[in-house]
Amino acid sequence: MVKRLIKNILTMTAGTLGLSVIKRGEKKLIVLMYHRVMPVDDARYQREEPGMVVSDSTFAMHMQTLRDEKWPVMRVSDWLEQPETSRSPLTIAITFDDGWLDNYQYAFPVLKKFNFPSTLYVVTDFLGKPAPFWPNRVLSLLLADNVRMTDAWKPLLELIGQNISVPMSRDDAAKIIDDLKQYSDDAIYTALSHIPLSKNAAVEMISFEQLMDAKATMGVEIGCHTRRHYRLKEGLDSRLLHEEIIQAKTILEKQTGGPVTTFCFPNGDFSDDAYDMVKAHYSAAVTTRRGINSARNLNPHKLLRIGVHNDISNTPMKFKAKLSGLL
Numbered sequence: 001m002v003k004r005l006i007k008n009i010l011t012m013t014a015g016t017l018g019l020s021v022i023k024r025g026e027k028k029l030i031v032l033m034y035h036r037v038m039p040v041d042d043a044r045y046q047r048e049e050p051g052m053v054v055s056d057s058t059f060a061m062h063m064q065t066l067r068d069e070k071w072p073v074m075r076v077s078d079w080l081e082q083p084e085t086s087r088s089p090l091t092i093a094i095t096f097d098d099g100w101l102d103n104y105q106y107a108f109p110v111l112k113k114f115n116f117p118s119t120l121y122v123v124t125d126f127l128g129k130p131a132p133f134w135p136n137r138v139l140s141l142l143l144a145d146n147v148r149m150t151d152a153w154k155p156l157l158e159l160i161g162q163n164i165s166v167p168m169s170r171d172d173a174a175k176i177i178d179d180l181k182q183y184s185d186d187a188i189y190t191a192l193s194h195i196p197l198s199k200n201a202a203v204e205m206i207s208f209e210q211l212m213d214a215k216a217t218m219g220v221e222i223g224c225h226t227r228r229h230y231r232l233k234e235g236l237d238s239r240l241l242h243e244e245i246i247q248a249k250t251i252l253e254k255q256t257g258g259p260v261t262t263f264c265f266p267n268g269d270f271s272d273d274a275y276d277m278v279k280a281h282y283s284a285a286v287t288t289r290r291g292i293n294s295a296r297n298l299n300p301h302k303l304l305r306i307g308v309h310n311d312i313s314n315t316p317m318k319f320k321a322k323l324s325g326l327l
């Protein structure tokens with residue numbers, strides 16, 4: 001009870017005082033980071049990790065809050081191009097990572113209504129596919145109750161390195177996914193490639209046609225989030241680095257017929273080489289580092305963001321407290 005009271009007071013303080021302090025001094029840019037947006041009763045919502053999703057009604061409330069506060073909403077690239085003197089005290093940019101179909105279904109129509117621009121960072125090889133990220137795939141394999149571990153599982157089981165039986169509990173599956181992170185994405189995807197996708201796996205990523213519609217009619221800028229969502233960590237082979245950063249940009253530009261100038265680091269990871277390559281080929285890049293951008297800390301290729309998900313932002317005050325960067 002007392003704990004909750006203290007928490008509420010902290011939220012109120014951050015959401016009011018904290019934000020008013022932020023609006024003083026140097027001009028600020030808050031880059032919001034969203035992943036998935038959909039109704040709570042959507043089956044996909046139930047399967048997703050809580051940290052990855054906001055409900056459609058929470059998202060609409062966020063947008064209404066931005067409108068009520070009269071903060072300008074602008075794309076990152078447009079803010080960067082503005083001279084410091086013409087910038088507003090506080091500007092908001094809206095970004096979505098990965099290219100989920102639900103963004104097109106539930107978030108973009110809301111943005112269109114508010115006339116807010118945004119940036120969607122897509123993974124080029126995954127357009128129009130079922131959820132292809134390896135943690136999602138491993139999770140669905142380990143949780144499904146009608147799966148048979150055939151010989152095709154051998155390479156994956158070798159990486160897992162222990163005897164398992166499926167289906168297993170969500171917690172046990174989460175532990176296995178955590179353990180698998182010690183291997184390179186390439187090794188994990190190669191192991192998974194032996195196991196055929198279930199025939200009734202629904203498409204969960206935005207298609208090329210939807211992407212073009214979002215660009216043409218919903219104010220969505222297309223940014224690059226690599227070819228296969230490989231973490232661009234130290235030790236990644238230079239051929240793969242080239243494919244993930246440069247080839248992905250070329251593919252996307254060819255497909256969409258326009259320049260692709262902004263990049264998003266998968267998982268927020270980058271080696272020095274990855275950073276240098278991104279800097280040489282893109283005019284801006286976003287990270288998962290939490291914070292607010294201003295002239296004092298501004299690095300256009302390491303932009304800070306504020307991640308929002310449902311549990312921490314489902315009232316206007318909680319949302320504003322989150323924007324303050326203090327909580």
Ligand SMILES: [Zn+2]
Binds near residue numbers: 098267
């Ligand atoms: Zn991502």
